Amino acid sequence: MAGKRERHKERTRQAILDAALRLFGQRGYERTSITDLAQAAGIGKATVYSYFRTKGEIFLAFCEAQLETVRAAIVETDVPTMPILDRLLSVYGRDLDFLLDNPEIGRMLTRETFFPGDPDPRTPSRRLGERYIALLAPLLLQAQARGQLRRDVELTLMLGHFYGLYCMVVSAWFTGRLITRDDVFMALEALFEQALQGLAPRAGTDNSILPQIP
Amino acid sequence: MAGKRERHKERTRQAILDAALRLFGQRGYERTSITDLAQAAGIGKATVYSYFRTKGEIFLAFCEAQLETVRAAIVETDVPTMPILDRLLSVYGRDLDFLLDNPEIGRMLTRETFFPGDPDPRTPSRRLGERYIALLAPLLLQAQARGQLRRDVELTLMLGHFYGLYCMVVSAWFTGRLITRDDVFMALEALFEQALQGLAPRAGTDNSILPQIP
């Protein structure tokens, strides 16, 4: 009988995550103490720390489970034949919906994704970023192949471009510059369009009719 | 004699900030406790809290002072006649230098600027964002007036665009995807160029020679 210990550990770990799911959802992250989690999981406080190194790590594990759902919905509703702009908006739109529906979690999660507190690069928060890349890279590659995107730009940079604009929009929501889902979504759309069209003036745009000042 | 009390309060406040400047710089933020600050400022611990609401607020006050220097250098070296791309790079380059030279402070500061922990919008971290806007808006307006930027795009959106890309680059540094100052700077330059040129294919670019796949 190989791995009775393993199975037991796995069950305990899951018990902690279950407790987190329930308590975080119920009282929120801040108002849930490690002791609470330990009690709900039926173990001692110190034992929690032999499963997770910090409270934040529990939170991230909790988030990964949540995001699994969101991501599933994303790939499900994605329509590969649509223009890249629509596809991108649809992908990020899902994520935005989740954030706006779960403000407290959303705040912490975004924060941790873009600017992880722990400088150590082998921490779970990195996986969140990687997940994004894995999700978006194929979209962009396809769009490149179809001539909807420039081919002379490194994939990473293009990915970073859209990712950065998304980050900006979320940040604006964070800081109260954008409030409703519509505000946020429209800003994202406008920025993505700008990214595709470019901010430098193009011939034929009405902005070129004004005289140029040297 | 109006305001003896005021003057005294001001002096105490300054004493705390001086202590912060010294101790944060010496031992770092995390390793400096409120008690340390209080001792160094020659007051009781609880008194600190009648000047600042949280430790983070002290940090932000400390940062504002630091950034004052950086900002001064920025406006000083800015050359209004240069192309907008160079001006933007020069502005953000200053900031990047500061971040890279002061990693611990830089990490926390950026984090707090983009994703403030306190949801309350009247907190000092907001001022950091506002400062940015005040710094960049004139640059962009001038560039618009000179025909270097599209005129049919709202200023806020354009500002957000560059700001977002900057955010992305800093985030990539944070998460160890970009390491050296050169990495970071080149990425920023590439992204800004993309922003100006657009990511959609343009006639005359070598990317259009490949066959298009419907």
Place this chain on the structure above:
DNA sequence: TAAGAAAATCGACCCGGGTCGATTTTGTCT
């Protein structure tokens, strides 16, 4: 199955951020 090693558990504890309420200082009014 008994002994000893390795892993898991947990209560007691440390530490630091933040609060409370009693006490002192300062300013005001007569």
Place this chain on the structure above:
DNA sequence: AGACAAAATCGACCCGGGTCGATTTTCTTA
């Protein structure tokens, strides 16, 4: 000057995240 109110100060305390080391449980192997 003296009495009174308002503001400022601070030591003692609370709370929660995280650690330590002694104790218990499980696995190994002979």
